[in-house]
Amino acid sequence: MTGPTRTVRNSLIDKVRTFTLRADALHWSEDGGQGELAYDDVRDMRLVAYASPGGRTFQCTLRGHKGGKVKLRSHHYESVGMFEDRTATYAPFVQDLARRAAAAAPDAKFVAGSTALWIVWLVVGVLCALVVVLLILSLFEGLPAAGAALVAIVICLAAIPRVWRHAREGNARAFDPAAPPPDLLGMS
Structure with missing residues (x-):
């Protein structure tokens, strides 16, 4: 079963990736490859916000026990200095991702800020x-x-x-994956 999807290019050196929330893993595909991070492998999820050329950018970083690391950003890189704000689709995607990871990996850490x-x-x-x-x-x-x-x-x-x-507001703190902080999702 295929769940919500989100397409984004994080930066100049990254390829355009389409992320899909599947039943048991965050899956992504890009030109030349694909991969996934199983929800039960999630070690931690970190949400941060920072100033960028595209405005206030929100970032979700997932790290797995097996060494996998995935970054999702609210802004889509178009060209040097040009970003498309995709916060409207970022927030619900990350909220759903947090709930799925928490359900499958109860020992995972959920951290807001850096x-x-x-x-x-x-x-x-x-x-x-x-x-x-x-x-x-x-x-x-x-x-x-x-x-x-x-x-x-x-x-x-x-x-x-x-x-x-x-x-x-910036210091790292734990958050409830059932209710990620709206200010780090672009919802405030």
């Missing part, structure tokens, strides 16, 4: 704060580039809400 991305946002936040402090100090020294310093301060201060949001 500690690595969270650390990156913390570093960006610290760097912005340092730039603001250094530029404010340079203003008191009477350096001739005060106009440029003010522009840089405004840019860094404007970035604070975005950095704060990503740092606050």
Whole structure:
């Protein structure tokens, strides 16, 4: 029996893949091959969101006990810098995939967010704060580039809400596969 399908090309180096939720496995086919990851082989499922040239992109990564790894993204790569937003079909597909994996692999881990991305946002936040402090100090020294310093301060201060949001929400946490977080599926 064939279940829901989804076709996407993740990036320049990937081929167009058609993913199908079959009764016992996530199956994919692409030009020159096919493969599958059995639901009962799923070790973990991770959902992340990040900024990309196509806008906010959502990604689901599945890893199997036998070493298999599959990435599904919400945006379809068309050409350099051109992405088609397919979030409307991504969200229900990943929700169904999470339920099937949880039913077949009760010990699988379901993780929302990424500690690595969270650390990156913390570093960006610290760097912005340092730039603001250094530029404010340079203003008191009477350096001739005060106009440029003010522009840089405004840019860094404007970035604070975005950095704060990503740092606050980005750390890895477990999620219920029966109800994946809508903000990591593009549903919020």
